[in-house]
Amino acid sequence: MSGARTRPDVDVLVAGGGPVGLAVAIEARLAGLRTVVVEPRTTPIDKACGEGLMPGAVAALARLGVHPAGHPLTGIRYLSGDRAADHLFTGATGLGVRRTALHLALAIRAEELGVEVLAGKVDTVAQDAGSVTAAGIRAAWLMACDGLHSTVRRQLGLDRPARAAHRRRYGIRRHYRVAPWTDLVEVHWGRHVEAYVTPVAPDVVGVALLGPPHHDYDRSLDSFPDLRRHLGAAPTLGPPRGAGPLLQRTSARTAGRVRLVGDASGYVDALTGEGVRVGLAQATAAVRTLGPDVDRSSAEYEKAWTAATRDYRLITSGLVAAAGSPLRRSIVPLAAAAPGLYGGIVERLAR
Template sequence: MSNSDDADVIVVGAGPAGSAVAHYCAVAGLTVLVLEKASFPRDKICGDGLTPRAVAELARMGVDTSEDDGWIRNEGLRVVAGARSWELAWPEIDAYPSYGMARARTSLDHRLVQHAQASGAKLRERTAVTGPVVDERTDRVVGVTARDVDERGRKVGDEITFRAPIVVAADGVSSRFALGLGLEKRVDRPVGVAVRTYFETPRHDDPWMESHLELWDGAPGRSNQLPGYGWIFSLGDGTANVGLGSVSSTPARQSAANIDYKDLFGKWMANAPGDWEFTPENQRGPVRGAALPMGFNRKPLYTRGVFLVGDSGGMVSPFNGEGIAYALQAGRVAADAIAQARTRGTDAARERVLERYPRQMSDELGGYYTLGRIFVRLIEQPRIMQACTRYGLPRPVVMRFVLKLLSDCYDPHGGDWVDRVITGLTKVVPSS
């Protein structure tokens, strides 16, 4: 069965990446159809923290990020290692604002898709995309097939066909749409695993995002160190997002580790600082986990009329597990290529413009992700990680360098010597 809801662009998935590309394409005058298998508001496993880089992308989109609309700002990162902590303010640079933000994904994703709708995109919820529609003559994707989803998440009814000359796969880490085209994940890229839950806490408006580089099942330094890192992100609504994760240089190493993350989380919480009040009585919701696809772990990012954006293209930073900023960036870059291609007079010329997207993403992020892969291989060695936290972090110059590198908050077009060193490193390493 065909459907009248055909468009210039079909977006599969309404997370940050999908909403960003839908917004920008709609603003450019394209008809956009967003297909989302769930209904809003819906949850997503995430730390809920937004770095200054992500805040800058929200500003480009024109999203209202005022405190009156439920956003909370943070001043920087509080790094906890062993029994010590350091508060590192977000850097003052021209490229990004000097503050981060936090917002639960149940409301963040809803706000972003509403913003795309206000720009002119059409959203169809409870619609599960089942595969691509391929033109046999050109071998290009010219649409998608889909089925409705009932309130229990089951596919119902007949299959529907939606047609468009451009399809954007923004359907997350599993990206069944990409798999339907034979685009498999790369086994030579880092992968992370994270678990998180929410707690009611009197420190719900803490002005610092907190990162625990060492996790202990008792007193720091006098008990067993647990694998992984932890975070506490205050949400300003009476709760905090609390989670832990780990990263491995390859999926094989991740599987070999065979870590029970929920068990680790329980041990960490049993010894969390008492003033946070992370007690079973204050826990809100179960501990849930998800994979973090890192370092462009699925390529090509564009092929045969299909764009991969966000998690579907493995756009999570190997340094810190950040994915929202890069999802928004990818949506912006992809939309620009799509809008510019419309102005070209031949199929060949349009294709050359569309192929600019993966090159631009590689130019902007490839070198940084390569440094991230090197970083992951280093911190897989416990002795190196312990030496860095014990001897490196107490030095102010090292702390400033680490903050800018790990948070991707450096100015690639100027700034101080730290910015120039990081920029230089991203340009001398391979970007593939």
């Protein structure tokens, strides 16, 4: 009887019910674990992002039994002035999906599997040898999926100092009621800002602008005349969404029975567009490495996290560094002149 009294309420408690949090919950339920998600917002949850799913992300969602509706994406196009570089995905296509549609599809699947979602927020975390307690729930493990500005990460002291404020980047996204003019994700390179253009429906295009603090969305958009012509007088759908600063660094991804997953575990930049794919890979690793030996399983997750994010961190960090240097204006000409190199990088990230 004493063993029954000390057993945690659930096996896995998830802090944050965004796409990665729900993916963790689905993975846990598929593994036969009792799972609860704590999330203060109501479904569906929106977020400022490019909304383009790489082919690897589409495949990862399908493995979870999640098939969101969207617009097929056949590749990536870089543009700067009159220069352009295209790469078409080899094999499977990607998918442009509104963030609300992606979240709803994940929420429906989680409910089908018996995931309980509670309204609330994880503010404090307490651990002992056999459990972790947060939001009044005692669990064997806590998965912190509470985003870029993770409360759990900060409370556990896993933040690393951010870069100087003038080097931070932010994103703002709007949707336009207009038919897509291409099945490619377009990345328009300006002097200081990139426009990330994703078709997400037969009559909707999302435009996310990534740039320095306090840049004005309309003024930045005006710096891309070709994009402005495509949008014409198309009406906007809903309010703009912002996110940032995008760079978030961590000293570790584990602390006892707590694991950081998704944006909470560290983020470089949205520039290369594979954040969902990387988040889903982390969700898989976080659940598959659970075990009775906390230290050993935590070390296994750290190793799996490093492997799952290596290409993203190295390639994106390098591209962001180039984008903030005199090499910026050479990025698109170089991609156009070396299609094999450009395509190889895109494929490496896409899978």
